[in-house]
Amino acid sequence: MRLISKIHRDAASLDWRKPKSVKNDIANDWKLTSAKVGTDEYELLLVTSNRFATRLRKGSVDEPDGQIIHVEDENGQITEGKLSSFIYMQSHLVPIAGVVLKTEGKVAKIRLPKGSQFSSIASISTVGKDSLTWSERHKEKFLVLALEKKLKITTLKSFRAIWFPSVRATARPRAIPEGAISKPLNNSQKQAVLAVLREPLARDVDVQIIVGPPGSGVWIAVTLRLTSHNLHSFSGKTSVIGASVQAITAISTSEKPRFVWLAAQSNVAVKNIARK
């Protein structure tokens, strides 16, 4: 119960602390045009986010808890209005009615009231808490199931491997294949890679959590050379993830193939890791 409570409260705290304002970095090539659907006339603001992580997200005129958008504009010429998502002149706090109608990747179409005019946009901020990620939603559901005793969470091998590593049976260590990694690892990186490569006991699950501050070489800037297959060659520093993937690939055989499943909190993160 203490464990479930701890996980539950941590999740609630993270949700509580979600930033209530995110600055959206917008490209200069925004466009404002008039639009008409039936008798409904409005202005359409087309903006492109420079960064995927801070892109604008779709709102809805039917959802009163939609995120609010502030526009920072040196001229302060935006007229007033009100909808479920708003665009404000940040310097003057004069709101105009705007809602993100549609997003396509980094491009967002924002509906503004007819007659809205302005000459420049310095930046746009999204105000309001972001909705739960899929991961957070599933965590929420699992915790309720655990509290309802529909799920015996402490008997799950993966759960125990993470939360009770001390009760895990010792797994068989495996050496890093000679020549698999082109650049030397430091001691802590080597320890981490060995832990990843460790052969779990039969019917057991082994989970390693590798944590390091920025620059410690956990996952970024990979330098690997697949000496056995020579498929890739990168320049840069050595990383634990990269070295682990390389070593796993090196010990893979046709009789006993090894696979790497890569999961991250976003598609972009997966892509970044895969590239490296």
Add this chain to the structure above:
Amino acid sequence: MPSLELCLTLPEDSGIYFLLAQDHPLIAHSLTMAMPVIDPEARPAIFVDHKTSFTVTNLYAREVNEDRLALFLQSRGESPILGCSTTFWEPAEHSQFRRKEDGGLRLHTITFATTKKVLHIRMPGLELEPAAPRPTMEALKQLVVLNNDLFVVGVHIDHAAVGLFLDACEMQVSNFIDMHSLNNKGDRRALSAYQWLLGGKAALHTPAINAIFGELSHDEMVDLDREVARSALRAWACCIAATHGLAGVLTNAARIDTTALALNVIH
């Protein structure tokens, strides 16, 4: 001690509630607690078929006793159903009340509702030193949260169960029912899910549902008083919906029973 009553009014644009204090000998006390009771003429219409009509009692945790709870529970008549809702708060970053172990978030109020009455219980907070002993609320345990003759229903009631455990002397519960688990589909926080659980769009005044159950906007999120006012309406709405639409399925519904979970044991 008499129950404490304030009134809750609905402004023109709906969804935003302000507290108006009525004359009462304990009005200063009530303002400190910042909790609402309801002016019958000012309550938002939630259900098409049921007038939003109930009275509210506010108590500090230390004031909870058998007599007060019995008085509250009388209002349920023969019904075994109570609605439940919670509010949380987080002390400021460097506050002495902030706890390292759980990030500081803690239970602020827990609200129980029958179809006629709402009971707000405010958890110990700034009025108690962090190291001071907390009230154990034995009466609440015995008469409400461990009373297996009752069904305590609510949305996100897992937060109430965990909040009582972490912030009320590891209080355990045995009869909480998560309404979302009765309809285990889709996003638990979607407004459409709340509408379904409360009887469907046709039975509801949906703007009020959205205002009461939806996420608060940026400025409103820091207003605990408003959140406590919404909590009363959430608990009452859950009680009404469960009483009139879900009573048949509650008997076989999965209960959150934290007494059945080992405190600190690895199975």
